[in-house]
Amino acid sequence: MKKIDTDVLVVGGGPAGALAAEVVAIGGGDTILIDKKDDPAQSSACGGLVSVDAWERLGGKDRAIVNEISGVLVHPPGGDDFELSSSKVKAYVIDRDRLNADLLSRAEDKGVRIRPKTGIFARDGSEVKVRSTDGSRERTIRPSVIVGADGPRSDVRRLFDLERPSELLYAIQAEMELDIFSNDYVEVFFGEEVASGFFGWIIPTGGGKAQVGLGTSDGDKLKQSFINLLDRVGADYPEEFRTGVIPIGIPDHSTGGNVITVGDAAGQVKPTTGGGLYPISITAELAGKAALKGLSGMENPSDYYYREWMSKVGKELNREMLLHRILEVVSDENLSRLLRLLNRPNLADWIADNGDIDHLYPLAKKMAKNPLVMTTIVKQLPGEFASEVKKELT
């Protein structure tokens, strides 16, 4: 079997892999990026919602932006919908395939060797074995550093005995024509019936179309929840839809030695919104920089990387995990009560000025100042968890 030496092997050509590979190539590292898809630009399931700040950090081309969002229509369980809006554009809706294509072509321009239709399937010590998806070619690659950017069910993670994120949310989504509330608003739906433990969404993509989808912590309820959501928004079950998983809950040992995981593979996803693009807009660059440090002799670049990304974004994701756990246990009745507080003038005005889909923890802290919030949450939570929530939020 042919053996290939390279400085860095990046597995996965989604945004995390493409961005990390680009950083390594700019720094002078010989970089191979493999992806098992025929065309790695064909993205994984994604609503394409990204904050303005994260979009700027990702550095995608504006041709990928299909819509601008300045408000949200909230559907609490049991009705009484309300809107929160801002005079500013808060987020973009982007075409993920275009973003992937642009990031990959940028990486290629910087010298990354991109090998589609190629998957990693085995390892022998620090060497890895890759195979073309039609099975016709196998190669051994001897990289100095491996970057696992191969999504929520990462093979790199499995082959190198690294830990998985603690929880998977199950998601389903379809783009369809729909009577939407407003092209500038996303809609979010809460409650057992439509999205147990998470939420459903409508993300307008322009031209009267929208991504309609949901995430739930209960995979068995995925299809029925989707039917319920579609009934609620007056849409038929679509012929084409996509499913996916959203990994949340950062593991302690997601990296090790010269193996670095990034993006979904490392659980770098916001537990409150399911957004992966915001963390990637920070961590992919760190992964690339750590790989370069490995090339210049640092013994455990993964330790350096873990410390860096935890301090820049990981701690915040951990805190948001607490909010996610509240959403999983709180009853529909109490959830409705809590959500409606967002519509009170003091909070609604604060959200209009400061609201930010990337940073929901400050909003939770602000809400927790209202005594009703603590009594509602704490009454319903098991003792130890209730104390933890009290300690963190007050």
Ligand SMILES: Cc1cc2nc3c(=O)[nH]c(=O)nc-3n(C[C@H](O)[C@H](O)[C@H](O)COP(=O)(O)OP(=O)(O)OC[C@H]3O[C@@H](n4cnc5c(N)ncnc54)[C@H](O)[C@@H]3O)c2cc1C
């Ligand atoms: C339904 C849904 C909606 C979402 N909506 C949003 C949203 O609106 N906004 C947002 O910010 N986030 C959203 N997310 C999350 C977001 O899509 C992910 O966080 C993001 O795609 C992760 O990027 P990544 O580069 O880590 O992985 P991916 O984009 O999944 O890329 C991983 C790549 O690795 C390749 N690969 C896998 N295994 C191997 C192997 N063995 N060998 C070689 N290659 C391999 C795959 O082919 C793939 O191309 C959503 C997720 C879902 C499921």
